[in-house]
Amino acid sequence: MRSLKKLLAAFREKLGVLSKWSRAPVAGRPGPRRLAAFAARHPEGAAFRSWQSSYRPSASFAMERYHSINAFYLVDESGNRRAVRWQAEPRTQWAAAEGGKDDALGQDLIRRAAMQPVEFELVFTFAGPGDPVDDPSALWPGNRTRVKAGSITVTAAELQGEGECNAINFDPLVLPAGMAPTATPILHARSAAYAVSLRRRAYEVATGDTP
Amino acid sequence: MKPVRYPFALRLMHWAMAVLIAAQLGLGLAMIDSLAPWRTVTVRIHALTGLGLAVLVLVRVCLRKVSDLPKLPGTIPLWQRRTAEAMHLTLYLLMAGMPLSGLMLRFAAGVPVSLPGGVLIPSPIVPDLVLYAAMRELHAALAAGLLSLVMIHAAAALHHALVRRDDLHKTML
Numbered sequence: 001m002r003s004l005k006k007l008l009a010a011f012r013e014k015l016g017v018l019s020k021w022s023r024a025p026v027a028g029r030p031g032p033r034r035l036a037a038f039a040a041r042h043p044e045g046a047a048f049r050s051w052q053s054s055y056r057p058s059a060s061f062a063m064e065r066y067h068s069i070n071a072f073y074l075v076d077e078s079g080n081r082r083a084v085r086w087q088a089e090p091r092t093q094w095a096a097a098e099g100g101k102d103d104a105l106g107q108d109l110i111r112r113a114a115m116q117p118v119e120f121e122l123v124f125t126f127a128g129p130g131d132p133v134d135d136p137s138a139l140w141p142g143n144r145t146r147v148k149a150g151s152i153t154v155t156a157a158e159l160q161g162e163g164e165c166n167a168i169n170f171d172p173l174v175l176p177a178g179m180a181p182t183a184t185p186i187l188h189a190r191s192a193a194y195a196v197s198l199r200r201r202a203y204e205v206a207t208g209d210t211p
Numbered sequence: 212m213k214p215v216r217y218p219f220a221l222r223l224m225h226w227a228m229a230v231l232i233a234a235q236l237g238l239g240l241a242m243i244d245s246l247a248p249w250r251t252v253t254v255r256i257h258a259l260t261g262l263g264l265a266v267l268v269l270v271r272v273c274l275r276k277v278s279d280l281p282k283l284p285g286t287i288p289l290w291q292r293r294t295a296e297a298m299h300l301t302l303y304l305l306m307a308g309m310p311l312s313g314l315m316l317r318f319a320a321g322v323p324v325s326l327p328g329g330v331l332i333p334s335p336i337v338p339d340l341v342l343y344a345a346m347r348e349l350h351a352a353l354a355a356g357l358l359s360l361v362m363i364h365a366a367a368a369l370h371h372a373l374v375r376r377d378d379l380h381k382t383m384l
Contacts, residue, residue: 167338168321173251177329181251189246196244198320199347206344 044137061109062092062118062154069136070172070187071127073180083127083182085140088120088152109157118154123147134184169198216382218278224271225383228264229361232306235260236358258313258324265310272303281382295367298360305357312353316346 028034039045058064066088073081092112101107112118126145132138160166173181173191181187204210216222235257242253283292317324321338323331336342371379 164337167319167340167343171320171322174322177331183248185248188248188251192242192244192246192250198343202340202344202347205340 044135047137047139058090060092060112061105062112063090065089066120070184070190071133071136071182072175073182074124075178075180081180083131083133084124085127086149087123087125089123091119091121091151103159106157106159109154110159113154113157118157120152120154121148122150122152124149133182136184136186167202169194171195215281216384217281218274221271221274221278221280222383224267224274228267228271228306231260231264231267232357232361235264235309236354236361239354255325258317259327261310261313262324264306265314268303268306268310284377284379286377287379298364302357302360302364305353305360308353309350309357312346312350316343316350319343319346 039049068086071083071085073083075081109118124147125140126147127133127140128144131140131144158164171191171194172187175181200210217225238253238257238260242250242257283295287295314324318334318336319339319342321334323333325331368380368383371377
């Protein structure tokens with residue numbers, strides 16, 4: 001009886017989602033102590049926090065390193081697969097121009113790309129035997145095979161708001177032939193969350209109203 | 212003399228599509244705001260089944276055009292016969308609108324359709340947020356409409372079978 005009630009309640013909630021966004025965010029009281037408590041409850045975040053404490057953001061998008069965080073499978077023609085994480089490593093060395101305005105980083109990238117191509121090296125790091133493939137919070141040992149897979153060249157950039165990419169859902173599970181997602185739960189959750197985010201953003205752009 | 216039952220092919224399609232549509236509505240509701248890993252494969256099944264249903268709707272409409280269909284008996288008041296016709300037409304419009312809006316919302320977001328065997332159909336249109344919003348909200352509204360109409364349709368059939376006992380439901384059995 002109770003499970004039937006639960007089922008009915010869940011069904012009603014699902015119906016509500018069809019017409020509106022039923023779960024309004026509930027504002028809590030923010031504070032560093034809550035963050036510390038959260039960190040204590042989630043020890044798997046320790047590797048990230050240790051990286052974060054030594055990380056210094058670069059002065060430009062063109063000089064930043066980008067990580068896939070999640071692992072993906074590379075699949076060959078006979079179906080063998082190997083897990084990789086990828087990084088885009090900057091080739092740009094020259095320092096940033098002046099900043100401080102609105103969209104400083106976006107404007108910086110637009111200026112740089114107009115002057116000369118902004119290049120990144122795409123590097124695949126292969127998982128070794130027993131490396132945690134489905135856990136993005138766990139580091140792989142530093143001596144894993146790294147292969148230069150290609151380069152990314154940015155020849156033009158534009159601000160996101162009016163840009164051509166604004167309407168695209170960058171679903172991490174839209175993959176080219178030869179790549180497959182790992183079972184990483186967060187990878188699949190990202191795909192789901194981006195779909196919800198796109199729906200809300202599109203609704204806002206189309207109606208001028210927040211859902 | 213009109214046949215007393217729908218032709219076998221149409222009866223088969225009715226029940227097969229009833230099952231598929233119920234599954235699609237259930238899947239859609241279950242996955243709509245789920246962050247669980249099973250959602251990935253569910254979205255794929257939902258999209259492929261939707262494409263299949265689009266083909267089935269087309270075949271079914273053509274079959275209806277070329278088949279002898281049973282008429283509602285004259286014992287049923289005219290307004291009810293008119294209502295039934297309008298409801299059936301609306302059901303067909305919804306059954307066609309669901310896969311179309313589903314396909315369009317995918318393309319409007321720049322997401323390709325992936326068919327079995329690794330075949331990817333890239334979006335043939337320029338991604339567009341306003342079109343996406345229209346298609347996404349339409350898909351949800353049509354789903355709510357279809358769910359409601361299916362329930363009214365089933366309730367009406369049960370009413371004829373259990374209350375009026377005029378054997379109307381047997382045209383589809």
